[in-house]
Amino acid sequence: MSQNNSEKFAQQLSELRLGIDELDSQLIELMAKRAELTCQVGEIKAKTGMPVYVPEREAEMLDKRKQQAEQLGVSSSLIEDLLRRIMRESYHLQNNRYRCINPGIKRIVIIGGAGALGSVFVGLFERSGYNVDILEKDDWECAADLFAAASLVLVSVPINLTVDVIHSLKKLPADCILADITSIKHKPLAAMMEAHNGPVVGLHPMFGPDAPGMIKQVVVVCHGRQADKYDWLLEQMQTWGASLIEVSADDHDQAMAFIQVMRHFNTFVYGAHLAGENPDLVQLTNLSSPIYRLELAMVGRLFAQSPTLYADIIFNNPDNFVLLERFHQRFGEALKLLNNGNKAEFVRQFNAIGEWFGDYAKTCLIDSKRLLLKADDDQMLRT
Amino acid sequence: MSQNNSEKFAQQLSELRLGIDELDSQLIELMAKRAELTCQVGEIKAKTGMPVYVPEREAEMLDKRKQQAEQLGVSSSLIEDLLRRIMRESYHLQNNRYRCINPGIKRIVIIGGAGALGSVFVGLFERSGYNVDILEKDDWECAADLFAAASLVLVSVPINLTVDVIHSLKKLPADCILADITSIKHKPLAAMMEAHNGPVVGLHPMFGPDAPGMIKQVVVVCHGRQADKYDWLLEQMQTWGASLIEVSADDHDQAMAFIQVMRHFNTFVYGAHLAGENPDLVQLTNLSSPIYRLELAMVGRLFAQSPTLYADIIFNNPDNFVLLERFHQRFGEALKLLNNGNKAEFVRQFNAIGEWFGDYAKTCLIDSKRLLLKADDDQMLRT
Numbered sequence: 036m037s038q039n040n041s042e043k044f045a046q047q048l049s050e051l052r053l054g055i056d057e058l059d060s061q062l063i064e065l066m067a068k069r070a071e072l073t074c075q076v077g078e079i080k081a082k083t084g085m086p087v088y089v090p091e092r093e094a095e096m097l098d099k100r101k102q103q104a105e106q107l108g109v110s111s112s113l114i115e116d117l118l119r120r121i122m123r124e125s126y127h128l129q130n131n132r133y134r135c136i137n138p139g140i141k142r143i144v145i146i147g148g149a150g151a152l153g154s155v156f157v158g159l160f161e162r163s164g165y166n167v168d169i170l171e172k173d174d175w176e177c178a179a180d181l182f183a184a185a186s187l188v189l190v191s192v193p194i195n196l197t198v199d200v201i202h203s204l205k206k207l208p209a210d211c212i213l214a215d216i217t218s219i220k221h222k223p224l225a226a227m228m229e230a231h232n233g234p235v236v237g238l239h240p241m242f243g244p245d246a247p248g249m250i251k252q253v254v255v256v257c258h259g260r261q262a263d264k265y266d267w268l269l270e271q272m273q274t275w276g277a278s279l280i281e282v283s284a285d286d287h288d289q290a291m292a293f294i295q296v297m298r299h300f301n302t303f304v305y306g307a308h309l310a311g312e313n314p315d316l317v318q319l320t321n322l323s324s325p326i327y328r329l330e331l332a333m334v335g336r337l338f339a340q341s342p343t344l345y346a347d348i349i350f351n352n353p354d355n356f357v358l359l360e361r362f363h364q365r366f367g368e369a370l371k372l373l374n375n376g377n378k379a380e381f382v383r384q385f386n387a388i389g390e391w392f393g394d395y396a397k398t399c400l401i402d403s404k405r406l407l408l409k410a411d412d413d414q415m416l417r418t
Numbered sequence: 419m420s421q422n423n424s425e426k427f428a429q430q431l432s433e434l435r436l437g438i439d440e441l442d443s444q445l446i447e448l449m450a451k452r453a454e455l456t457c458q459v460g461e462i463k464a465k466t467g468m469p470v471y472v473p474e475r476e477a478e479m480l481d482k483r484k485q486q487a488e489q490l491g492v493s494s495s496l497i498e499d500l501l502r503r504i505m506r507e508s509y510h511l512q513n514n515r516y517r518c519i520n521p522g523i524k525r526i527v528i529i530g531g532a533g534a535l536g537s538v539f540v541g542l543f544e545r546s547g548y549n550v551d552i553l554e555k556d557d558w559e560c561a562a563d564l565f566a567a568a569s570l571v572l573v574s575v576p577i578n579l580t581v582d583v584i585h586s587l588k589k590l591p592a593d594c595i596l597a598d599i600t601s602i603k604h605k606p607l608a609a610m611m612e613a614h615n616g617p618v619v620g621l622h623p624m625f626g627p628d629a630p631g632m633i634k635q636v637v638v639v640c641h642g643r644q645a646d647k648y649d650w651l652l653e654q655m656q657t658w659g660a661s662l663i664e665v666s667a668d669d670h671d672q673a674m675a676f677i678q679v680m681r682h683f684n685t686f687v688y689g690a691h692l693a694g695e696n697p698d699l700v701q702l703t704n705l706s707s708p709i710y711r712l713e714l715a716m717v718g719r720l721f722a723q724s725p726t727l728y729a730d731i732i733f734n735n736p737d738n739f740v741l742l743e744r745f746h747q748r749f750g751e752a753l754k755l756l757n758n759g760n761k762a763e764f765v766r767q768f769n770a771i772g773e774w775f776g777d778y779a780k781t782c783l784i785d786s787k788r789l790l791l792k793a794d795d796d797q798m799l800r801t
Contacts, residue, residue, distance in 0.1 A: 044466050051459050058452045059483050063497055065448070067490045069441045076434050083427050100442050107450045113507045114446055117500055119795040124496045241707035245787055251794060255705060280704050290705045293697050298713050300756075304749045305684065307767060310774035311748060312741065314676050320778070321663050322638060322673045324624035329789075330681050333713060335782030338772035342765040349756065350764070356756050358695065363749050365694060366687045370746060373683075373739050378729045384690060385725035391693035392721050395703070399718030402793075404628055406712075409792045410785075411634060412502040 069121065070128055077129030084134030087126055088250045088276040116409075126250045126276070133274055135164035137267035140186040146170045146200060151244035152216065153191035159249065159275050179205050187268065190215035190223070194347040201226040209233050212265045216240055219291065219351055220257045220284035228259055235259030236268070237284060240277075250276030257284040292355045300349050300359055302337045309334070325407045452504065453511055460512030467517030470509055471633045471659040499792075509633045509659070516657055518547035520650035523569040529553045529583060534627035535599065536574035542632060542658050562588050570651065573598035573606070577730040584609040592616050595648045599623055602674065602734055603640045603667035611642055618642030619651070620667060623660075633659030640667040675738045683732050683742055685720045692717070708790045 080087055100118055101111035143160050147153045148169030160167045168181050182188060182205055190213075192200050197217045207213060213231040215223045216238045224237040237257035246252055254277045256269060269279055282290075309316075320328060337345065349355075372381050389396055463470055483501055484494035526543050530536045531552030543550045551564050565571060565588055573596075575583050580600045590596060596614040598606045599621045607620040620640035629635055637660045639652060652662055665673075692699075703711060720728065732738075755764050772779055 041466065044462050048459065048462050048468075051455050051462070054455045055452060055459075056479070056482075058448055058455070059479075059501065060486060061448055062445070062500065063483060063487050063490055063492055065441055065444055066487070066492045066496065066500075069438060070492060072434050072437045072441070076431065076438075079427050079431050079434070083424065085431075096439070096442075099439075100446060103443060104446050104449070107446055109446055109449045109453060110507060113449065113503065116503050116795075117445065117449075118442065120496065120499050120503070120792075123791070123795050124493060241705065241710075243707070243709070243787075246708075246791075246794075253704070253707065282701070282705065286701070287705065290697065290702055293692070293695070293702060294706055294710045294714075297691075298710065300752070301684070301688065301749075303764075303768065303771075304745070304752050306771040306775070307752065308680075308745045308748050309676070310771045312676070312744070313774070314673065316775070316778060318665070318669070319673055319676060321636070322624065322665065322670065323677055324626070324636065325629075326626070327624075327677045327681065329786075330716060331677075332782035332786050333716065335775050335779045336786045337779075338768065338775050339779035339783035342768035342772075343761075345768065346761045346764050350759065350761050353756075356753070359753055359756065361695070362687070362691045363746070363753060365691050366684075366746050366749060369683070369687045369690065370739070370742055373733065373736075373742065376733065378733050381686075381729050381733070382725040385686065385721065385728065388686075388689040388693045389721035389725075391696070392689070392699070392718050395699060396718045396720075396722035399715035400722035403712075403715050403719045404626075406789065406793050408506070408629075409503075410789050411629075412499075412506050 066121070066124075070124070073125035073128050076125075077132070080129060081132035081134060084136075084274070086274055086276065087129045087133070093122065126248070133159070133163040133271075136271040136274060138164070140165055140267075142166045142168055142181070142184045143187045143189065144168045144170055144181045144185045145189045145191055147191040147193075148189075150191060152240065153189075155240075155244055155246075155248075156189060156191065156216070163271060163274070182207050182211070185211050187212045187214065187265075190217070190227075192217075193344065194219060194351060195343075197223045198226045201230050204230050207231050207233065210264065212236065212268065213259075214238055214265070214268070218295065218348065220255070220287045224257055224259055224284045234261035234264035236262070236265050239287065248275065251278070252276070253278050253280055255279075255287055256281045257287055288352065292352070292358055295348055296352075296355045297358060297362065299337065299345050301362070302334050303345070303349070305334050306338055325411050326403070329403075329407065329410060449504070449507075453507070456508035456511050459508075460515070463512060464515035464517060467519075467657070469657055469659065470512045470516070476505065509631070516542070516546040516654075519654040519657060521547070523548055523650075525564070525567045526550045526570045526572065527553055527564045527568045528572045528574055530573065530575040533574060535623065536572075538623075538627050538629075538632075539572060539574065539599070546654060546657070565590050565594070568594050570595045570597065570648075573600070573610075575600075576727065577602060577734060578726075580606045581609045584613050587613050590614050590616065593647065595619065595651065596642075597621055597648070597651070601678065601731065603638070603670045607640055607642055607667045617644035617647035619645070619648050622670065631658065634661070635659070636661050636663055638662075638670055639664045640670055671735070675735070675741055678731055679735075679738045680741060680745065682720065682728050684745070685717050686728070686732070688717050689721055708794050709786070712786075712790065712793060 077087070097115055097118060100114050104111045104114040143165050145153050145157055145167060148157045148167065149171050157167050157169060170178055170181055185208065188207060188211060190197060190200055194217055197215060201223060210233055212234045213227045214236045215227060217223045218239055220237045220239060227235045227237070236259050239255040241253040241255060249272065254272055256279050258281065273279065320331065323331060480498055480501055483497050487494045487497040526548050528536050528540055528550060531540045531550065532554050540550050540552060553561055553564055568590065571590060571594060573580060573583055577600055580598060584598070584606060593616055595617045596610050597619045598610060600606045601622055603620045603622060610618045610620070619642050622638040624636040624638060632655065637655055639662050641664065656662065703714065706714060
């Protein structure tokens with residue numbers, strides 16, 4: 036390439052880049068303007084008590100923009116991804132105030148309200164205009180006074196303390212609601228029913244404390260007693276954006292045996308195995324494709340968290356151990372397939388499991404691929 | 419609220435929404451303009467042979483925009499996420515033409531070039547100005563003619579066929595490069611060294627066929643013989659945006675035993691366990707938090723894929739079976755901790771594993787949380 040040509044190209048390139056930078060600046064200004072408008076929307080919603088998240092409005096708005104994008108020759112999946120990310124931000128910005136569903140409520144006591152998930156509830160209640168008292172183990176001497184004035188007592192303490200804390204509750208007012216947010220439900224619910232004669236409900240918020248509020252999150256509801264008395268509480272959580280799922284405490288705990296206990300225990304052993312075999316971790320991540328980096332991350336993330344939390348979840352119910360024993364057996368049986376070189380039977384079982392998963396396997400594949408593209412945008416999970 | 423007030427609010431809300439819609443329209447127009455400019459950038463890059471992906475330019479540009487966002491009171495993480503997603507699109511759009519690193523190359527033969535990953539390479543070579551011939555098993559009769567004219571023969575066939583295909587290669591020209599892209603490396607590389615006296619290199623592209631090109635992807639390089647002769651090929655892949663990692667075939671295969679074999683086998687057993695226990699899958703996903711939906715998706719996704727592919731990966735090397743046996747043992751030992759109620763030892767081991775993971779555990783946790791927020795934007799993985 037001649038000197039002249041290469042200079043010409045360099046100049047063209049730098050002009051184009053200036054143009055792109057200018058458009059990106061406009062993007063930021065656009066976002067600033069949009070944030071202003073969504074804040075105003077949030078204020079009106081708070082005043083009128085309208086929900087922050089309206090799935091139909093979101094879907095309709097996305098559809099319109101995707102159509103417009105296609106007309107302009109812009110990738111509709113790009114626009115969808117951008118708008119979804121932008122909407123996450125607006126929900127966040129609109130999160131300041133919520134409608135108070137039951138202004139008649141006197142005080143709400145959150146036991147463990149200074150904890151990670153407890154403080155999420157404290158914030159949500161306060162931003163909905165309720166008076167909240169936080170009760171931690173060090174200020175138990177004021178407990179009786181707080182309980183006497185409470186319309187709702189919410190237990191938000193570590194699993195292994197939940198039942199004891201519930202048993203230690205001094206007599207609550209007859210119409211006070213007793214609720215908990217532990218990730219197991221049978222034992223706490225039974226304990227609450229025993230400790231209190233008034234309204235009782237077990238909750239399990241299916242999200243961690245770092246989720247941005249409760250929008251689009253699932254909260255499991257296990258009914259205890261006098262549901263009409265705590266209806267407002269369920270409606271309040273819906274106002275915060277939650278989807279409620281009502282199941283029995285036993286069904287909940289059975290599902291959690293699969294979802295939590297089984298998965299965490301397997302991950303624990305996987306981590307133990309890696310540490311025991313001691314491969315070069317940096318080499319491993321360097322040699323990993325995005326999907327394997329994600330797989331590894333799902334293992335690694337466990338060990339950045341509280342050992343006792345996971346010990347409590349796993350050791351909580353010895354009834355679950357048989358499920359783990361059967362996994363161990365199945366692993367042994369699958370190993371026999373390998374040692375016998377029985378590929379045909381492996382393939383047969385693989386297909387049968389695929390049939391059990393049904394269409395969900397396909398959904399998992401498609402969604403996980405989309406997710407990996409997003410992880411790749413960020414060069415995530417690389418050492 | 420009075421009728422008047424509620425009408426006033428409804429009107430304000432609808433005006434604000436019109437304003438938001440208008441801004442979103444502008445966003446789409448902005449993206450159309452940006453796409454035009456990035457296409458022109460792509461053309462210049464193709465002409466001058468500049469790489470599509472320049473990490474420094476990307477980082478510098480992001481930094482500037484994030485600063486600008488903060489000055490305007492816009493969340494810098496919002497702007498970063500948006501720009502990263504937009505850049506993915508531009509790389510895609512710029513993907514049309516690549517610089518040809520070695521115009522002296524006569525013909526490239528890709529055995530299995532009609533397959534999923536093979537066709538990715540066909541496309542990349544063709545868009546870089548090379549002549550590519552695809553050889554599938556049905557047109558093996560023209561193989562000798564194609565080989566005679568080839569400067570590079572790339573083997574891209576299923577694992578279980580790779581070594582046989584390599585052994586069946588008719589005499590290649592002495593200066594022809596022989597390469598493969600199988601996900602195991604020791605056996606194919608040894609076979610290639612035996613089948614051909616000229617330049618030989620083993621490659622393992624660490625990405626699936628649905629990745630958008632090779633930008634930001636890892637390709638493992640296992641050197642065989644006469645590296646100076648295939649230098650251009652490595653440089654060509656870097657032009658496509660790949661990061662190359664050079665390791666020995668044995669180190670590669672050992673890492674893959676952990677990354678692929680161990681993980682897939684565990685996932686297979688996990689799926690077998692779920693199907694065997696037969697819980698209500700819809701209930702399970704409904705009761706799942708984002709992280710558990712992702713965990714479940716990592717299992718489910720396996721079974722939407724080819725059973726024989728995974729059978730080939732897992733059964734390929736019986737040396738790996740002892741690794742799986744030791745996992746099985748460790749699982750049994752961990753079960754004993756449960757049955758003995760030995761929480762203290764569980765916690766001790768948990769901490770030791772955390773130490774083994776070191777800072778990477780934290781990275782995994784942070785990155786997986788970010789990723790889950792992205793999954794949540796889309797309400798992914800819900801049945």
